[in-house]
Amino acid sequence: PYLWLASNKLDLKVNGDPVLGVEAAFSDLVDKVDASPMAHLEASKGNFGVYLDFFYISLSDSVTVPVEVSPGLPAVPVAVSAEQELLLVDVAGFWRVDVGGTTNATLDLIGGIRYFDMDVTAVATLPDPGMTMADVSTGPSATDLLLGARLSGDFTKKWHWLLHGDFSFGDSDGTYNGLAAIGYAFGKTGLFSLDAGYRVMNLQIPGTTASGATTDLDLTMHGPVIGFVFNW
Template sequence: MTPVRTARLMAVGAVLLLPFAPVLAQDAGTVSWSVTPYFWASDTSLDLTVEDTDINGGVEIPFSDLLDVLDTAFQIHVEGGKGKLSAFADLTFLETSDTIERPLLEIATNSKQTFIDAALAYWPQGVGSQLNFYGGVRYTAFDDRYEFTLGEDLLVSRRSDQDYVDALLGLRYRFDFSDRWGLLTRGDVSFGDTEGTWLVQGLFAYTVGKRQQNRIVFGYQYKVAEFQDSGLNSDYKFSGPMAGFNFRF
């Protein structure tokens, strides 16, 4: 990792923690917390262009194919709040690896993808009410490695290591159907290092437990992200069902 990238990551880490400062500065015993481990079974579409010329014809990667090469997956949403303010961080980390056999040639790939949203949310009617607006940062990082071997001999290895930091703006709204059933919706956009990203999410929530404190959540999420690097434009579309368990305390 280069010194520039290390310094950039340290700066991003500091920025990601900023939304939590107003919340953590309050009496810890009065802050309400929400922790949601989840899984997003996302299909992926990728279009590559150079100066508006399509170079890959569009690639569709169904989730079933991703599952075959998936080594590590970790996804979690953490939020704490009090009064009319809350702060949240949403983390997705994926690592995949694959080996492609060609006549006389073998190509080994390893890819790590990190997606982090960190934001401060304002609730006009107080934390836990139906509507909130949020703003923060969206961090995206790709670390791709390739090794080309001929027999037992390594011919060449290549690495593409890029990260992007965007400003993030969005809103969330909860529709209450009954004491136990609700619909959690979210929409946001980001802009900065990327060419722009946007996300929409809809999750049904079913409250469980004697105190009706925790929730089972399931639904669908769609995300579009466009990146540019040295004239190469990468247009990603991620879409698929989500499910998780929301602990509240």
């Protein structure tokens, strides 16, 4: 299992017009998280291996903001509620390549499938008389071909490091994902390890609303990652 303390930057366009732009640090999102399970499973034999990476997060928030409806008139309080759900699943295989030389580093070439599904709902209403000014809901999903590489090695018998980079293309307009981490192994024969690092990911997903309007969603997530690793 792992925990990604990610800050979010979300931009949503409908028919090419910006309708939602949100940027929030993780510290501002903590009390808005409804659920956030994350896990990475991996198995290998010889030079070949496979892995599954599962990430899900659900956020919701409601605020009231002043909006100037007409020049010269007092601003009107508008209630805005927004919900964001993201499911991200990577299923991939990797082939371990001999780096050569005296280094103890290993290079894994990665290929697989990335699936993601994102639901964004934003509703703006006037408190009195309760009139809805805007109601946008989009649920784009995509299945991409995933390609990447991972370089890892040991500082000492207990300390290790990892660099991971990948990108995907297909149904989406493209995604990229990068991770740099270090870890400390402990327990009998290094059965467990505690890893920490920094991860950056960007998703660009086209979609369509229920009314047929086209949507373009651009989401960037970045922040520290902490993971507890079981080896067997």
